[in-house]
Amino acid sequence: MSTDTDGQQERTAYVIVGGGLAAAKAVEGIRETDSDGEIVLVTEEDRLPYERPPLSKAVLKGEDEMETAYTHDRDWYSEQKVELRLGTPATSLDAEKHALTLADGGSLSYDKLLIATGSSARALDVPGANLDGVLYLREMQESEALKARFTDGARIVVVGAGWIGLEVAAAAREAGCSVTVIEPQAAPLLGVMGEQVGGWFADLHRGHGVEFRFGEGVERLEGETSVTGVVTKSGDTVPADAVVVGVGITPNTGLAEGAGIGTANGITTDEALRTSAEGVWAAGDVASWRSTALDTHVRVEHWANANDGGLAAGRSMAGQDVTYDPIPFFFSDQYDIGLEYAGYVPRGSDAEVVLRGEPSSNEFMAFWVVPEGDGVRVLAGMHVNVWDTIDDVQRLVRDRAVVDRDRLADPKVPLGDLT
Ligand SMILES: Cc1cc2nc3c(=O)[nH]c(=O)nc-3n(C[C@H](O)[C@H](O)[C@H](O)COP(=O)(O)OP(=O)(O)OC[C@H]3O[C@@H](n4cnc5c(N)ncnc54)[C@H](O)[C@@H]3O)c2cc1C
Incomplete structure (x- = not known):
């Protein structure tokens, strides 16, 4: 906590490590309830925080300018009274002393710290991998x-x-x-x-x-x-x-590991995105959060989790009572295909696929199910160009609904009528 010039008011010192969507959304989450706290955002990249999906879609295809990928412009960070430390990797964390060391030789002390360091692309480890191109x-x-x-x-x-x-x-x-x-x-x-x-x-x-x-x-x-x-x-x-x-990618857990914070396929958090260290939260690609809906820890490398998880972490850091409990969701666009997927199928699961509609029409749905009772339980579902269906899919997953397999496969039966 820091003290105002009049010596009266205490302000919380927040530090956010990361320059992706989770970091930007955490600022929003903090500011919902704490308009005074000091916020420093530290990122390795020499750019404002940005979103990555356009990098492989509209921006890569030249349909949108790169600038459209920034979550907020520079003025927004000024308005939110955020001190930006761009191009400044954090090199180590002392969770006992609440101190973060930076590559430029500086250090920051914090009351509350968010690790939103995302993921890095896995390198191809073969001869010639360093060639130009x-x-x-x-x-x-x-x-x-x-x-x-x-x-x-x-x-x-x-x-x-x-x-x-x-x-x-x-x-x-x-x-x-x-x-x-x-x-x-x-x-x-x-x-x-x-x-x-x-x-x-x-x-x-x-x-x-x-x-x-x-x-x-x-x-x-x-x-x-x-x-x-x-x-x-x-x-x-x-x-x-x-x-x-x-x-593939690997989560950037180095800071947490160096500080002795619990990790297991990402930084382990509870349902409020708190790590094992007092005053330290994690969100986005790097976090493996305790999901009450799915009754397990989940790490998700997708946009919606960075967006919603970053926001939830910010709220939680600022003292709101948060239970972060989404059904994992992602989207992709390829050619004239748009798809959305919601749910969670554990690796190695023997879930079967139930198709709804004809894939060759490029308008269909797929569900990943396991047998239960007289029917099947939906673990996950995806639509390809069948819009406005993903909320129903999320509901089926969240409710652990047991549905009739034939009706699930029948596009004439509305998804809302399955249970
Ligand atoms: C090309 C591309 C396309 C994608 N398309 C989709 C899509 O269509 N749909 C979808 O759902 N998801 C998509 N994703 C995934 C989505 O973008 C990620 O899940 C999201 O970016 C995760 O956000 P994040 O904030 O957790 O981490 P990141 O976006 O990885 O940001 C982490 C930031 O932290 C910084 N950082 C790391 N270590 C340090 C350190 N020690 N000190 C300071 N800063 C540090 C990094 O430089 C980076 O700026 C795509 C990803 C990519 C790369």
């Missing part, structure tokens, strides 16, 4: 670099058929590039979607001219200074003008 997509300048490479006729090889890989493949095709996607598994997004729905994604992209190499890995990348090709595990060489690596 081997690119990732996490930060703004990486989106700019990709956009510059996506010229008509350019040969783009995408490593990994996850969300980033698929969205990048779509943007590259729309820019007129030839695109090959290399993926060790048998279908895109296999771990999340399963074979059937993953197969639909493969068909969608093939229909737009993407070539897939499934069941294939990268042995090495070729080139003198710039990459010219990808040598696969099976010995083929795929020519490339640029290679985009999308092989």
